[in-house]
Amino acid sequence: MKIALVSDGESLDSKISEAMGRCAFFVFVNTENKKIIDFYSKENTAKDQHGGAGITAGQIVANESIDSLIVKNIGPRGFSVFEKLNIKIYKGFDGSIKENVEKLLKDELESFGTPVRRGMHK
């Protein structure tokens, strides 16, 4: 399974980000048999975009062919990108990237029902 997370930094010890469309980095984690195999990160080039950052950020993440996404918050447009692409969204908790992935692997994260708030409405 390949999992994407929104992150303040580029490592497994980085903190999960409060934002989705405007997070600093995405961390992509490959797992097998409920264990972390490897990971890599990408800068969120959409984070300073004038409007629709959630949509563009969604595109960056979805292009990495992921199965699941862990976020703390997600706006309606970012949400619908993943919904339309059948990517599962999970609600992360305050903690590191690694801690969030381990929780997901133990089936302890809830899936995100509905988007929480709008971003930078113009």
Added chain:
Amino acid sequence: MIIAITGGKGGTGKSSIATALANELSKRHKVQLVDCDVDCPNDHLILGIERKEIEKVYQMIPVLDESKCTKCGKCAQNCKSNAIVFVKDKFPLFFIEQCNGCGVCEKICPTGAISRGKKLTGYVKIGKDETSGLDLISGEIIPTQMEGVRVIRKARELSQEKEYDFTIIDTAAGTHCPVVAALEGVDFVLAVTEPTPLGVHDLNLILDLCKELKLKYEVVINKSTIGDKNLVLKILEEKKVNIFGELPYSRKIIEDYSRGKPIVHKNIEEMAKKLERLSL
């Protein structure tokens, strides 16, 4: 002659002055008032005019024919509004609420898979004051829609400005695109301000905009008997801008306004006469 009433700050009295001048001028001339404050048009309320819809304003939206789409992603790459998501090997996803209807996706698509649909963004409504003969045109955008400029352009296109002695254009507050669209091609601008720090701050911005747009402009000081008029005078001195007129703060004006009546005042009469002289 086309005169725009603007001012930067909200609540300085743009609509009050616009309706008052239109009302006064319509006693002697063929006049129309174009309400370009499309988010909250309310000149008809001040004038007691009932409006009817004459035109719907649409915006182009892309419609994808999946049978023609080769999943090349060019539409998403070229969309400046970030309204299209492309993920490799998938059909592009369109986010219509983000789309501004520019149509570049339709033009760029190499296989003609994108065609023109449309969505309703607003209306143009008209009305008439039967006593004075004043014509009113107002643009009205549907809440949640972003393309105010499109609605303003349609209202102005339908207003046939050449047919009238005076066209008064009432703009929205601010200095953003809908204000620019309302100011385009006008002969004279009246920036309505009030002698307060907020009024003066925003006056500064709107005067810079008028200068940038190479318009002719002067200032109307509304509620001129309250606050600190020196704040306004200082800016006008710095920018070398003239005072076109003043309107005092008065209980009668506020009472008329609260009942939805245009302001009648000798200073409005004087300003109307000044506009008549300018139009010659």
